[in-house]
Amino acid sequence: MKLLEDRILKDGVVLSGGVLKVDGFLNHRLDVPFFDELAKEFYRLFGNSDVNKILTVEASGIGLACITALRFGCPVVFAKKSRTKNVTGGIYTAPVFSFTHGEPYEIMVSEAYLGPSDRVLIIDDFLAMGEALRGLRKICEDAGAYVVGAGIAIEKAFQPGGKSLRESGLRVESLARIESMDPEKGITFCR
Numbered sequence: 235m236k237l238l239e240d241r242i243l244k245d246g247v248v249l250s251g252g253v254l255k256v257d258g259f260l261n262h263r264l265d266v267p268f269f270d271e272l273a274k275e276f277y278r279l280f281g282n283s284d285v286n287k288i289l290t291v292e293a294s295g296i297g298l299a300c301i302t303a304l305r306f307g308c309p310v311v312f313a314k315k316s317r318t319k320n321v322t323g324g325i326y327t328a329p330v331f332s333f334t335h336g337e338p339y340e341i342m343v344s345e346a347y348l349g350p351s352d353r354v355l356i357i358d359d360f361l362a363m364g365e366a367l368r369g370l371r372k373i374c375e376d377a378g379a380y381v382v383g384a385g386i387a388i389e390k391a392f393q394p395g396g397k398s399l400r401e402s403g404l405r406v407e408s409l410a411r412i413e414s415m416d417p418e419k420g421i422t423f424c425r
């Protein structure tokens with residue numbers, strides 16, 4: 235999606251260690267009208283898949299998931315990363331290894347909010363190693379929910395997550411796919 239690629243080139247900062255900082259519009263300051271442009275594209279891609287639930291993981295996926303949910307007219311469920319007191323009753327859990335923090339954590343969704351009648355679109359800001367997506371997919375499987383696919387804003391295609399998830403049969407649609415990035419040489423996109 236050219237709009238997103240141009241925005242990444244304009245506002246993204248490539249850090250060492252393969253991390254792209256997009257705090258100016260996606261991860262810290264949220265450009266909500268811009269999110270709606272991404273949401274429209276997700277709707278164009280998945281609008282005929284009878285999605286009735288959007289699933290993401292806190293925190294950075296929530297904003298984009300909510301604007302996308304407005305297009306689909308369905309609720310958002312976000313997986314929590316810590317077991318707060320207000321998570322009561324049964325929960326689905328999955329282990330996830332965080333690329334940005336370099337350590338594992340557990341994600342969880344209450345059994346009350348996901349089940350066999352759900353057709354789930356997973357939305358997230360980034361796809362890198364695929365850990366977050368794998369965890370969300372496991373939670374859907376445990377809940378008996380059907381995953382129609384995953385809508386990702388930025389895929390770092392030089393990392394293996396997207397390839398292995400597609401090979402495993404998941405429909406993954408990424409709006410910008412980064413082929414390479416380097417603090418000095420800049421960013422190139424997959425064509």
Ligand code: 5GP
Pocket residue numbers: 252253254255256261294295331332333334358359360361362363364365366367390395
């Ligand atoms: P994965 O589980 O696919 O390795 O990584 C996905 C998650 O890690 C995303 O939800 C995102 O929060 C974070 N992430 C991975 N790589 C980057 C990156 O280069 N920049 C930013 N801002 N977040 C990233």
